[in-house]
Amino acid sequence: xxxxxxxxxxxxxxxxxxxxxxxxxxxxxxxxxxxxxxxxxxxxxxxxxxxxxxxxxxxxxxxxxxxxxxxxxxxxxxxxxxxxxxxxxxxxxxxxxxxxxxxxxxxxxxxxxxxxxxxxxxxxxxxxxxxxxxxxxxxxxxxxxxxxxxxxxxxxxxxxxxxxxxxxxxxxxxxxxxxxxxxxxxxxxxxxxxxxxxxxxxxxxxxxxxxxxxxxxxxxxxxxxxxxxx
Amino acid sequence: xxxxxxxxxxxxxxxxxxxxxxxxxxxxxxxxxxxxxxxxxxxxxxxxxxxxxxxxxxxxxxxxxxxxxxxxxxxxxxxxxxxxxxxxxxxxxxxxxxxxxxxxxxxxxxxxxxxxxxxxxxxxxxxxxxxxxxxxxxxxxxxxxxxxxxxxxxxxxxxxxxxxxxxxxxxxxxxxxxxxxxxxxxxxxxxxxxxxxxxxxxxxxxxxxxxxxxxxxxxxxxxxxxxxxxxxxxxxxxxxxxxxxxxxxxxxxxxxxxxxxxxxxxxxxxxxxxxxxxxxxxxxxxxxxxxxxxxxxxxxxxxxxxxxxxxxxxxxxxxxxxxxxxxxxxxxxxxxxxxxxxxxxxxxxxxxxxxxxxxxxxxxxxxxxxxxxxxxxxxxxxxxxxxxxxxxxxxxxxxxxxxxxxxxxxxxxxxxxxxxxxxxxxxxxxxxxxxxxxxxxxxxxxxxxxxxxxxxxxxxxxxxxxxxxxxxxxxxxxxxxxxxxxxxxxxxxxxxxxxxxxxxxxxxxxxxxxxxxxxxxxxxxxxxxxxxxxxxxxxxxxxxxxxxxxxxxxxxxxxxxxxxxxxxxxxxxxxxxxxxxxxxxxxxxxxxxxxxxxxxxxxxxxxxxxxxxxxxxxxxxxxxxxxxxxxxxxxxxxxxxxxxxxxxxxxxxxxxxxxxxxxxxxxxxxxxxxxxxxxxxxxxxxxxxxxxxxxxxxxxxxxxxxxxxxxxxxxxxxxxxxxxxxxxxxxxxx
Numbered sequence: 001x002x003x004x005x006x007x008x009x010x011x012x013x014x015x016x017x018x019x020x021x022x023x024x025x026x027x028x029x030x031x032x033x034x035x036x037x038x039x040x041x042x043x044x045x046x047x048x049x050x051x052x053x054x055x056x057x058x059x060x061x062x063x064x065x066x067x068x069x070x071x072x073x074x075x076x077x078x079x080x081x082x083x084x085x086x087x088x089x090x091x092x093x094x095x096x097x098x099x100x101x102x103x104x105x106x107x108x109x110x111x112x113x114x115x116x117x118x119x120x121x122x123x124x125x126x127x128x129x130x131x132x133x134x135x136x137x138x139x140x141x142x143x144x145x146x147x148x149x150x151x152x153x154x155x156x157x158x159x160x161x162x163x164x165x166x167x168x169x170x171x172x173x174x175x176x177x178x179x180x181x182x183x184x185x186x187x188x189x190x191x192x193x194x195x196x197x198x199x200x201x202x203x204x205x206x207x208x209x210x211x212x213x214x215x216x217x218x219x220x221x222x223x224x225x226x227x228x229x230x
Numbered sequence: 231x232x233x234x235x236x237x238x239x240x241x242x243x244x245x246x247x248x249x250x251x252x253x254x255x256x257x258x259x260x261x262x263x264x265x266x267x268x269x270x271x272x273x274x275x276x277x278x279x280x281x282x283x284x285x286x287x288x289x290x291x292x293x294x295x296x297x298x299x300x301x302x303x304x305x306x307x308x309x310x311x312x313x314x315x316x317x318x319x320x321x322x323x324x325x326x327x328x329x330x331x332x333x334x335x336x337x338x339x340x341x342x343x344x345x346x347x348x349x350x351x352x353x354x355x356x357x358x359x360x361x362x363x364x365x366x367x368x369x370x371x372x373x374x375x376x377x378x379x380x381x382x383x384x385x386x387x388x389x390x391x392x393x394x395x396x397x398x399x400x401x402x403x404x405x406x407x408x409x410x411x412x413x414x415x416x417x418x419x420x421x422x423x424x425x426x427x428x429x430x431x432x433x434x435x436x437x438x439x440x441x442x443x444x445x446x447x448x449x450x451x452x453x454x455x456x457x458x459x460x461x462x463x464x465x466x467x468x469x470x471x472x473x474x475x476x477x478x479x480x481x482x483x484x485x486x487x488x489x490x491x492x493x494x495x496x497x498x499x500x501x502x503x504x505x506x507x508x509x510x511x512x513x514x515x516x517x518x519x520x521x522x523x524x525x526x527x528x529x530x531x532x533x534x535x536x537x538x539x540x541x542x543x544x545x546x547x548x549x550x551x552x553x554x555x556x557x558x559x560x561x562x563x564x565x566x567x568x569x570x571x572x573x574x575x576x577x578x579x580x581x582x583x584x585x586x587x588x589x590x591x592x593x594x595x596x597x598x599x600x601x602x603x604x605x606x607x608x609x610x611x612x613x614x615x616x617x618x619x620x621x622x623x624x625x626x627x628x629x630x631x632x633x634x635x636x637x638x639x640x641x642x643x644x645x646x647x648x649x650x651x652x653x654x655x656x657x658x659x660x661x662x663x664x665x666x667x668x669x670x671x672x673x674x675x676x677x678x679x680x681x682x683x684x685x686x687x688x689x690x691x692x693x694x695x696x697x698x699x700x701x702x703x704x705x706x707x708x709x710x711x712x713x714x715x716x717x718x719x720x721x722x723x724x725x726x727x728x729x730x731x732x733x734x735x736x737x738x739x740x741x742x743x744x745x746x747x748x749x750x751x752x753x754x755x756x757x758x759x760x761x762x763x764x765x766x767x768x769x770x771x772x773x774x775x776x777x778x779x780x781x782x783x784x785x786x787x788x789x790x791x792x793x794x795x796x797x798x799x800x801x802x803x804x805x806x807x808x809x810x811x812x813x814x815x816x817x818x819x820x821x822x823x824x825x826x827x828x829x830x831x832x833x834x835x836x837x838x839x840x841x842x843x844x845x846x847x848x849x850x851x852x853x854x855x856x857x858x859x860x861x862x863x864x865x866x867x868x869x870x871x872x873x874x875x876x877x878x879x880x881x882x883x884x885x886x887x888x889x890x891x892x893x894x895x896x897x898x899x900x901x902x903x904x905x906x907x908x909x910x911x912x913x914x915x916x917x918x919x920x921x922x923x924x925x926x927x928x929x930x931x932x933x934x935x936x937x938x939x940x941x942x943x944x945x946x947x948x949x950x951x952x953x954x955x956x957x958x959x960x961x962x963x964x
Contacts, residue, residue, distance in 0.1 A: 030577060031578075051579040051582060051715065051716075052577040052578050052579040054554075054577075054579065054712065054715070054716050054729070054731045055729060055731035055732050055733075056729070056730045056731075057727050057728065057729050057730070058727070058728040058779065058783070059726070059727050059728075060726075080577075082575070082577050083574070083575060084554070084555065084575045085732070088776060091776060091777055091779075
């Protein structure tokens with residue numbers, strides 16, 4: 001039977017098949033709200049009394065890009081901002097496709113710390129890593145210490161040096177701008193390559209992580225070939 | 231409150247005796263008195279080594295003191311105190327060398343061979359009678375001292391709810407209206423700037439650098455603490471430099487004890503006004519003296535044992551610091567700069583954890599937010615574990631279930647994956663668990679050292695360890711404290727959050743880190759139909775290699791799959807079994823209505839079980855919790871010394887047979903009986919131990935010695951019969 005006569009729209013069936021998976025890491029000074037951003041993104045919750053992260057936490061969340069009809073799964077490393085965990089950071093960003101360098105708009109020191117992270121990523125992280133400079137706590141604009149113009153200036157400077165950085169402000173507390181950040185990261189990622197690499201693989205297992213089974217159908221990421229070692 | 235803090239020596243009570251206890255070994259004199267202790271103050275004056283040359287550093291200048299002279303203190307007539315306080319209490323202990331072997335006869339076994347143990351039917355009757363005779367002796371003894379007959383008021387009236395204030399567990403109970411007010415004034419952690427409120431607190435912990443920089447204080451704002459830091463460093467360094475020895479403790483009369491441990495470059499200090507923390511383990515000899523006077527039998531006394539409770543608490547705090555930083559990190563930081571501020575590397579979570587530890591160690595209380603009620607008993611569990619010498623609590627599951635879990639863990643070590651996949655970090659899709667091919671394969675779990683399956687309350691269901699390594703219970707305590715503190719962040723089971731925590735296990739290796747993978751999952755989600763009660767479990771995998779997160783994650787998925795689907799097609803899934811069996815229901819299983827709470831500790835594995843505290847007072851309130859903490863502390867710390875009593879002679883001829891059969895268990899039989907009267911009710915505490923077990927129980931109903939013994943033995947028999955279900959055992963080794 002010819003496909004178009006089935007009740008399934010070929011286009012939509014194709015859209016559910018387009019699947020890509022990326023690794024993402026959050027970096028930044030202690031208490032800027034990295035975990036809060038992640039939890040807003042993954043759970044859509046916010047806890048004012050959140051305690052600091054110990055070591056790191058690993059979470060996943062899926063979004064769909066309507067334009068390209070692609071499902072993108074983020075594997076997220078939420079790292080501890082505390083100085084004593086700094087030596088572990090390379091193992092989190094080493095294989096990352098994207099990094100969120102988070103600062104607190106009410107803290108100047110956290111902004112320069114975020115810039116330090118960007119510097120380190122340029123040197124150490126895989127080539128082509130998508131970097132986002134994210135100012136959290138936009139709900140506290142009254143006590144703002146980092147002006148948007150400063151950020152623009154910094155981005156300008158960086159682009160002259162040949163690197164493009166996504167920049168945005170958000171509030172994990174209100175939820176403003178959080179999803180947008182992840183969406184714009186997704187759009188900057190090499191989705192087509194990843195989808196291409198993943199099309200031949202069976203992804204029956206995707207999405208049943210709650211059943212505790214082994215996820216048999218993850219897309220292989222293109223970076224693994226290029227980045228080489230672990 | 232009289233302020234005897236070193237800061238204001240001029241205000242101190244002139245009648246207090248201050249004793250310094252140092253590591254200096256001097257000819258010691260036992261200064262403990264007899265110990266028929268009234269409830270008001272259950273411990274006898276502490277014993278300590280007198281520092282003979284204390285005058286040379288002019289101790290009187292540092293702390294107010296008449297001299298370092300102490301003498302045997304006669305405990306006042308308890309009946310007098312009873313009038314004063316409307317309370318009385320007698321505590322007697324006795325170790326017998328008779329052979330009381332708990333029998334396991336009399337209970338019909340209901341199932342499973344693997345839970346069955348040898349029976350000793352012959353002994354049960356004798357033992358019960360013997361114990362009863364001894365206990366009756368003790369009770370008569372108590373009545374003699376109390377000037378009343380305990381059993382006269384067979385309480386037919388419903389028993390009254392007593393407050394912990396009525397028991398005079400803590401000082402100054404009379405100054406407040408109710409327990410909550412007392413808690414807020416004397417117990418609750420406060421970082422206030424009010425110094426008067428600060429010195430009222432019953433318990434203080436300080437962590438500071440040798441240079442005097444504060445790291446942590448349980449109470450008080452920085453401004454208040456600073457002065458005290460200076461005093462502590464002055465005292466510690468004065469002893470160190472002038473006398474070439476370390477100060478260990480300072481005792482102010484019988485009201486305050488200050489204990490310090492020097493972990494250069496850090497000093498840890500505890501200050502306590504809590505009677506049950508000042509008890510020494512070896513003072514309970516009243517019965518012995520009554521029955522068998524020993525003139526001039528004062529022996530050398532290990533002065534450390536007086537301070538042991540507080541020393542252990544300080545070591546727990548120190549271990550926490552080690553676990554997050556490791557020893558080399560701490561030393562390196564201070565090596566570079568003597569006045570380094572260690573707080574710079576600590577997170578708010580660390581301070582939260584310190585505070586939680588302080589409350590758990592001292593009172594068995596959780597760290598509560600304003601107005602929050604106690605929601606679980608994990609802090610009480612922690613306290614009892616600590617009290618029973620770092621014992622860990624077990625969960626009751628069928629032995630076959632435990633073995634199957636152990637085998638699942640063991641099989642994790644045999645999972646092979648292609649070399650490729652390991653090197654390219656992780657790709658869960660290409661990991662094959664059962665691949666037999668040999669070429670280029672490595673073990674997925676080659677860096678996996680320790681595995682634990684635990685309940686949400688951190689009780690271990692099953693564990694695996696390498697043949698030649700173990701994690702001490704102290705290390706486990708730190709591990710679980712850390713995981714529970716992270717638990718708040720992932721309470722929702724709707725999505726998974728895997729943790730990867732670098733942690734130093736101080737007893738395993740204080741110089742390096744292990745990497746802890748934690749996956750929490752709710753078992754009830756995998757059972758059809760889905761049960762109403764959730765059953766959160768945690769898989770904890772400890773690796774020696776920081777780059778193995780994804781391997782550990784793969785292993786955790788494998789474990790979950792095996793638990794919910796069964797190891798193979800022949801086996802039933804373990805999930806239902808685990809859902810049903812993790813509740814300890816002994817007080818429903820056997821009829822011991824008068825016993826409201828018990829603890830049974832298996833000595834060889836240092837593990838214990840106890841029933842839910844809700845049976846004691848029908849609640850899990852702070853009031854109940856503080857009472858249980860108090861009663862068990864007294865019962866436990868009243869460890870009887872081994873004595874030869876007349877009772878032994880009395881019973882020898884009766885128990886000859888038993889002695890022959892069970893001579894190996896006859897040597898260390900001990901019992902302690904305690905009774906608290908007051909506020910129209912009475913509480914009976916009973917401890918029985920031998921080489922195999924320690925058993926503690928409480929009854930807040932009127933209970934005769936006959937029933938007390940019979941019911942206790944019934945529980946002990948039950949515990950012995952189900953030992954393999956109740957206790958974790960040795961785990962599985964690879």
